[in-house]
Amino acid sequence: MQRLREELRQLHDKPADFTPPEIKARELEAQTAAEEKAKVRKKAIMVVDLNKLIEQLSARGFTLTYNCSHCGAPLRIDGKTKVDTVKVCPNCGSGIEAIDLAKFIESYLS
Ligand SMILES: [Zn+2]
Numbered sequence: 001m002q003r004l005r006e007e008l009r010q011l012h013d014k015p016a017d018f019t020p021p022e023i024k025a026r027e028l029e030a031q032t033a034a035e036e037k038a039k040v041r042k043k044a045i046m047v048v049d050l051n052k053l054i055e056q057l058s059a060r061g062f063t064l065t066y067n068c069s070h071c072g073a074p075l076r077i078d079g080k081t082k083v084d085t086v087k088v089c090p091n092c093g094s095g096i097e098a099i100d101l102a103k104f105i106e107s108y109l110s
Pocket of ligand 1: 091
């Protein structure tokens with residue numbers, strides 16, 4: 001009886017903002033899902049930006065050579081370049097970061 005009373009007292013002493021662990025886990029899950037969504041959205045924006053940058057290259061008639069950050073192989077980037085074809089290095093097969101490529105193109109356009 002003494003013990004039960006003690007437990008009840010402890011239960012009562014819990015702070016008002018106490019969140020049960022299972023709810024906390026669910027909240028964390030929702031937060032992670034939201035972050036994941038934001039990441040995907042960011043990536044989508046990046047691809048759109050790359051398309052825009054390539055359009056600008058086309059408008060200016062620029063042809064650039066981007067060197068693969070992994071093997072250094074030259075990649076021709078011009079107005080006819082499709083974003084899908086510059087996602088992977090044709091020489092070493094490494095993935096090419098759209099953000100790196102976008103920054104590279106931007107440095108020539110600015
Ligand atoms: Zn490469």
